[in-house]
Every structure is written in C-alpha cells, then in structure tokens.
Amino acid sequence: MISPVAELRRFVHAALVEPVPRDHLESDAAFRRRRVVALATLLLGAGVLAWALRIEPGDPLFYVATLLLAGVWAAGAFASGRLHLGRAHTRAGSEPSRAVVQSLALGTLLLLLFLAGALVVARIPALREPVDGLLAHAAVGSLPIVAAITAVNGIAEELYFRGALYAGIGRRHAVLLTTLVYAAVTAAAGVPLLILAALLLGLITGLQRRVTGGVLGPIITHLTWSLGMLFLLPQALEIAR
Template sequence: MNPVAELRAFVRAALVDPVPRDHTESDAAFRRRRRVAVVTLVVGAGILAWALRIEPGDPTFYVATFALAAVWAVGAFASGPLHLGRAHRRVGGRESRAVVQSLALGLLLLALFLAGSVVVARVPVLRDPVQQLLDHARFGSLGVVAVITVVNGVAEELYFRGALYAGVGRRHAVAVTTLVYALVTATSGIPLLVLAAALVGLVVGLQRRVTGGILGPVVTHLTWSLGMLLLLPPVLDRLS
C-alpha cells in the first residue's frame, strides 16, 4: 500500500468510521447529565478565566489550575457513566483500546503546531501572549507545571469529550463540544490558544465519535500538550 493510501486508511479508522457500540441511556439520565454538564461548564469557565490571568511565578496559579481540574473531573463523574471506548485495529479483527492511533494523532498535531510556531515566533503580537503563558513554566517549577498539564488534560477530556459530549446528543456532539471548548478557552484572551483549542477539540471530538469513549482523546490531548510544553519554548526562543 502506498503512503497516501496508508494515510487515508489511518484517517478513516481513527477519525471517520465509528466503532459499533450501544451506550444508550434513559431520558431521565440524559436530562440529569445535561444539568450537571451546564453547571460544571459555568463554574469551570470562571475558574479558567481567573487561572490564566494569574501572573507567572505566583503560586496561586497552581491552586487555581488544580481547582479547575477538580471541577471538570467531579462534574464529569457526577454526570453519569463514562466509557473508555475502543478503536479499529490495523490488522482487523476485534477492536482494541485507542492508544497507538491516539499517540500518532497527538504527534501529528504536535508537528503541525511546531511548524506553525515558525510563523508565530516572527510576529510579536502573536508570540508575546504565548510567551507570557509559557512563563508559568519558566518562572515556576517545570515539573509542577507538567503535572498540572497532565491532570488538567485528563480532566478536560473527562468533561468535554465525556460528560458534555454525552449530554449534547449524537447528532451535533462534535461541533457543539468543539465550539464550547474554544469559547471557554477564549476567556484566556489569547487568540492562538483559542485556535489551538478549536483544532485539538475537533480532532479529539472526532476520536470520541469513532471510539465511543474518552481514552483516545485523553492520549491525544496529553501527547500534544506535553510536547508543546517541553518543545515550544526552546523553538520560540531560537526563532525569535
């Protein structure tokens, strides 16, 4: 199989063709999930807006971001059952957990964003807000920020591709969760972060539709976000 056909097959398996499953729930459970998801969204958006406006080096940032992760996670589990999901296997047969595909998608997203940083590094109006956000790792503890990145990445997927996705309904779940994720991120006031949320949100939303669970989105999100945390600062510094 040639590389183009191989890539096409990968995209179809990872982002297009859903894996069969039955996650049907009662109308009462569905309405309850929606109520919990809305309350969680309002509280989480407020905490995120506060956290992203804390000055780099201020230990309050750690408190705020862990609090945000707790809100997303508690709201997700309180909304109802969450599923890990399953992915198509490359060789056919019974489906497997969505790990390898998700790592590949995360690395592709990381490569795309690092390539884009070549442009961002040369445009101060785009570069400076991103640098300010990354200053939390420069002026604080990189290890703690990495832990925060992991914890919040998992919590965001539990909520946005878990509780919220299930609460929206099947027909428009990818579009709605991607839009809401981008709008919540817009409270940061950083345009490129909103763009990143929209692109990553779309990819993991499609993964959620295909796999029926949160494992794939979690792996993709963490691969991308940790890679950006560790690789983007030196790339911007070298190109600026």
C-alpha cells in the same frame, strides 16, 4: 505495496471517520440529569479558568487555581453519569482494541503541526507576545510541577468535554458543539493562537470520541500534544527568533 498516501487515508478513516459499533444508550432521565450537571459544571469551570489565567506568573496560587479547575471538570464529568473508555479499529481488522497507538500518532502529528506553526509565530510580535505570557508560568515556576498540572488538567478536560458534555449534547452535532464550547472557554486566556489550538484539538478529539465512543483516545491525544508543547514550544520559538 500500499502507498504512503493510501496508508494515511486508511489511518484517518479508521481513527476519525468510521465509528466502532457499540451500545451506550441511557434512559431519558439519565440523559436529562447529565445535561443539567454538564451545564452547571461548564459555568463553574469557566469562572475558575478566568480567575486562574489572571494570576501573575510565579504566584503559587496559580497551581492551586489550575488544580481546582481540574477538580471541577473531573468532578462534573463523573457526577454526570457513566463514562466509557471506548475502543478503536485495529490495523488487522480484528476485534476493536483500546485507542492507544492511534491516539499517540494523532497527538504527535498535531504537535508537529503546531511546532511548525511556531516558526511563523515567532516572527510576528503580535502573535508571539501573548504566547510568551502564557509560557511564563512554566518559565517562572517549577517545570515538573507545571507538567504534572498540565497532565492532570488535560485528563480532566477530556473527561468533561469529550465525556460528560459530549454525551449530554446527544448524537447530533456533538463534535461541532463541544469543539466550539471548548474554544469559547479557552478564549478566556486572551491568546488568539490558544483559541486556534482549542479548535483543532477539540475537533480531533471530538472526532475520536465519535469513532471510539469513549474518552481514552482523546485523553492520550490531548496529553501527547499538550506535554509536547510545554517542553518543545519554548525551544521552537527560541530557534525561530
């Protein structure tokens, strides 16, 4: 019988360490084009994000701005070149399959980690106040609409950061650089804990991208975490108040 620790070690190795064999090579011209498009998209997206985060809670313009941001990330990702869904290792060791179950597990573990951290954040006003300000968009506006926009933006972010940008950087240091760029863009929100979240989420999804060779795993992990935080974080903060 395999111990829980050994099982967890095997899961982490399969999900975040050992790459699945594949051949995603592209020409030098395609690689250079991908880099140019990725850089232009990054500059435009950072500007739109900075604008969106400065819109007052309850203003319908916030919805327009965040959907526009998703459009920038997604359009830039698809314009940069071919994107792959990727494949993950299976528990049975057979042919690799789509990274669905692994990603749901990773997203859930990340969500539980942040909800536990919320119990500490709730007791520190300097950390809680910026988070409350960010959550005000969901509290004042329509929660179903905010959830839909959160999902759309999560998908678009992964298409760009773990799709176009990751491929544009190349094999060396792609996980590190995409994580740092993602955190730097997120810093526009002015919420320290959101930057920490971007670093952790960016690292996990970056490692997934390295292992699976595609964006499906990162998208599922991102959505599991972000939608879970949207619905559960306010309650966790209230309980710990």
